[in-house]
Amino acid sequence: MSIVIEKSRTLDVTRIDPLVTRSSSDGFRHVECLRDEWLSGVNRFDGPGEALFVAALDGRAVGVCGLNVDPYANNLSVGRVRRLYVAPGSRRRGIGRALVAAVVAEPRRSFCKVTLRTNADLFFRSMGFERVEGVEAVTNQLMLHDSQ
Ligand SMILES: CC(C)(COP(=O)(O)OP(=O)(O)OC[C@H]1O[C@@H](n2cnc3c(N)ncnc32)[C@H](O)[C@@H]1OP(=O)(O)O)[C@@H](O)C(=O)NCCC(=O)NCCS
Numbered sequence: 001m002s003i004v005i006e007k008s009r010t011l012d013v014t015r016i017d018p019l020v021t022r023s024s025s026d027g028f029r030h031v032e033c034l035r036d037e038w039l040s041g042v043n044r045f046d047g048p049g050e051a052l053f054v055a056a057l058d059g060r061a062v063g064v065c066g067l068n069v070d071p072y073a074n075n076l077s078v079g080r081v082r083r084l085y086v087a088p089g090s091r092r093r094g095i096g097r098a099l100v101a102a103v104v105a106e107p108r109r110s111f112c113k114v115t116l117r118t119n120a121d122l123f124f125r126s127m128g129f130e131r132v133e134g135v136e137a138v139t140n141q142l143m144l145h146d147s148q
Contacts, residue, residue, distance in 0.1 A: 001057065003095055005102045008045075008052045011038055015061045016054070023085050031064060034083040043068065049079060049110025053102045055086065055095045062090040065099035067106055070115055072137035079111035084118075100127050108144050115141045 013035050023031040037043040045052035045066045055063035063086040070080035081103055086096045104127070107114055115138045118124055121131065129140035 003062075003093070003098065004056045005098050006054045006056055007102070007106075008054050011044075011052065011054070013038055016064060019061060019064060019085060019087060022087055026088070028085060030083045031085045034064060034066065048076065049107050051103070051106045053099055055090075055099055057090055057095075062087045063095045063099055065096075065103050067103045067114070073115065077110075077112045079107040079114040081114055081116040084116075096123065097127065100124070104142060104144075112145045113141050113143045 016031065016035060020031050020035050023029075034043075043066075045068060047069050050066075050068050052066045053064065054061050055065075063084075065084040066082045068080050068082050069076055070078040072080070081100065084096065084099060086099070104114065115132070116124065116129070117137060117139050121140065124140045125131065127142075129142045132138045132141050
């Protein structure tokens with residue numbers, strides 16, 4: 001078993017079709033959004049500091065995670081973790097953690113902090129994302145520099 005975290009500048013969306021199908025049937029629409037927005041050109045994770053990562057297990061895509069400028073922050077120095085998903089059959093093997101680690105390593109040059117909205121609070125807190133109260137668009141954030 002060999003897991004590789006790939007930074008995807010060009011995405012062959014057929015690769016993530018199985019993830020789209022499975023996540024949608026489980027009630028998570030965000031991978032479908034990722035695919036649709038990539039195809040329409042609305043979001044290709046290609047703005048300043050942005051990136052998209054695919055986790056490949058023996059060459060097969062089993063997870064995704066993107067990093068955008070936070071569209072809710074009105075501040076180009078705030079990044080946002082988006083569209084994180086790991087296929088159910090590949091969970092609890094460290095793939096989610098590896099995807100988020102790749103995303104977090106990426107923005108240190110560009111962003112002061114990264115935010116997200118998630119139900120997986122424990123998962124993100126184990127990776128250093130503190131809980132945020134009272135902000136509708138944000139449940140957790142990770143500070144990357146002292147000043148913000
Ligand atoms: C959340 C998710 C990405 C985790 O992926 P994963 O590959 O199973 O995560 P890892 O194997 O790297 O787990 C890392 C740690 O978090 C813990 N963890 C994993 N999923 C968790 C969850 N849903 N809640 C709480 N803790 C979790 C694991 O126990 C592990 O800790 P350990 O290494 O000390 O045992 C995956 O369950 C998923 O895609 N869920 C559905 C979509 C979703 O909720 N996305 C997040 C929306 S932002």
